[in-house]
Amino acid sequence: MHPTPQTLVLAALVVLAASVGLLLAVQRTRLSRKSVFAWLPWFGTGAALHALHGAVGYPDLVRPLLGSPWVYLLAASVAGIAWTLLTQLTSSEKGRAAVTRYFGVMGLGTLLPPVVLLIVQRGITSPTRLVLWVAVPVVSVVVTYCLLLSLGLWLPNPAYFAGFAGGIVIFGAAVEAITTAVALGVGGQPATPVVLTLTTRLADLGGLAVPVALVAVAVWLRLAVGVAVVVGLELLDRSHPVLAERGLKAATVGSLVVAANTFMLALAGGWLA
Amino acid sequence: MSTTTSPTTTGVSFAVGILLGSAFIAPVLPRVAATLPTLNELDPVGKALVGGAMAIVVLVFGVVALYLAFLVVED
Numbered sequence: 001m002h003p004t005p006q007t008l009v010l011a012a013l014v015v016l017a018a019s020v021g022l023l024l025a026v027q028r029t030r031l032s033r034k035s036v037f038a039w040l041p042w043f044g045t046g047a048a049l050h051a052l053h054g055a056v057g058y059p060d061l062v063r064p065l066l067g068s069p070w071v072y073l074l075a076a077s078v079a080g081i082a083w084t085l086l087t088q089l090t091s092s093e094k095g096r097a098a099v100t101r102y103f104g105v106m107g108l109g110t111l112l113p114p115v116v117l118l119i120v121q122r123g124i125t126s127p128t129r130l131v132l133w134v135a136v137p138v139v140s141v142v143v144t145y146c147l148l149l150s151l152g153l154w155l156p157n158p159a160y161f162a163g164f165a166g167g168i169v170i171f172g173a174a175v176e177a178i179t180t181a182v183a184l185g186v187g188g189q190p191a192t193p194v195v196l197t198l199t200t201r202l203a204d205l206g207g208l209a210v211p212v213a214l215v216a217v218a219v220w221l222r223l224a225v226g227v228a229v230v231v232g233l234e235l236l237d238r239s240h241p242v243l244a245e246r247g248l249k250a251a252t253v254g255s256l257v258v259a260a261n262t263f264m265l266a267l268a269g270g271w272l273a
Numbered sequence: 274m275s276t277t278t279s280p281t282t283t284g285v286s287f288a289v290g291i292l293l294g295s296a297f298i299a300p301v302l303p304r305v306a307a308t309l310p311t312l313n314e315l316d317p318v319g320k321a322l323v324g325g326a327m328a329i330v331v332l333v334f335g336v337v338a339l340y341l342a343f344l345v346v347e348d
Contacts, residue, residue: 045294045297049297049298052298052301056301056304056305057301057304058300058301059300062300078293082289082293086286095279095282098278098279098282101278101283102278102282102283102286103286105283105286105287105290105341106286106287106289106290106293107290108287108290108337108340109286109287109288109289109290109291109292109293109294110290110291110293110294110297111290111294112290112291112294112333112334112337113291113294113295113297113298114294114297114298115333116330116333117298117301117302117305119326119329119330119333120305120309120326120327120330121305121308121309126322127318127322127325130322130325130326130329133329134329134332
């Protein structure tokens with residue numbers, strides 16, 4: 001049996017990702033919190049390309065690369081190459097100190113074309129989607145601010161420990177919660193299978209009516225998870241600071257990637273009218 | 274905040290990023306272009322939606338431009 005061209009493309013991607021991983025390991029790349037932030041736009045690019053893949057449909061040969069989870073591997077590989085080039089091409093110590101920022105700005109530039117294409121291609125077909133492109137992030141920022149303010153007042157230690165990274169974790173939770181609520185409430189469809197499964201079970205256990213209960217439970221559940229992660233990591237920091245720091249970085253990336261994926265898929269896919 | 278960031282390199286990094294992002298979307302551009310209606314074919318609501326989409330695109334680029342300007346000014 002001969003491998004299909006798509007299989008070969010995926011195999012090439014795996015080889016590329018492994019090579020880039022090796023390259024990063026050889027350079028002894030250390031991820032500070034700041035450099036984790038710089039990687040975020042690159043993963044956002046993965047989410048945007050994934051949404052475009054569903055909305056538009058790529059040519060057959062490259063289609064497998066844009067599905068989940070391969071698209072994130074692709075984005076991470078390209079980001080790894082960019083990081084390596086920036087690091088190796090910068091000779092001065094002063095320049096090396098700024099590599100993280102150049103890398104983040106480059107990631108931001110990479111994110112823009114797919115996002116703009118999504119807005120133009122999907123936005124002009126539905127006024128709801130167009131409004132939500134702005135409304136969801138803005139409302140999420142407000143919700144995040146309120147939650148961080150409350151956290152700082154009632155539990156100052158987790159807020160101090162997590163800092164800006166905690167804000168990103170909670171922002172990701174807010175984006176996903178609000179997108180889920182809108183998708184369930186307006187579109188009547190789930191935003192993510194995971195959230196739907198969890199919320200359906202919880203709603204059943206509580207004997208709540210669907211779908212209003214689903215919306216309420218999904219929103220509060222996701223927000224509570226975001227805050228619980230930050231508080232839990234601060235508790236872990238007291239006994240295992242290194243592990244807590246790594247956990248916070250992973251939570252930062254994970255929260256934003258899941259949120260970006262849900263948000264862009266909901267707005268680009270068929271979940272919202 | 275360090276004073277090591279060069280505005281030129283920041284701008285070049287951003288431009289390279291835009292090129293990379295454009296390369297990612299290049300395979301679907303012909304399909305998207307084929308599905309988009311021309312402005313003349315749109316009713317007033319459609320035209321308003323196009324205006325809205327363009328406004329959001331300008332907003333997104335505006336936020337990024339402000340961020341980049343902030344980096345340069347801060348340094």
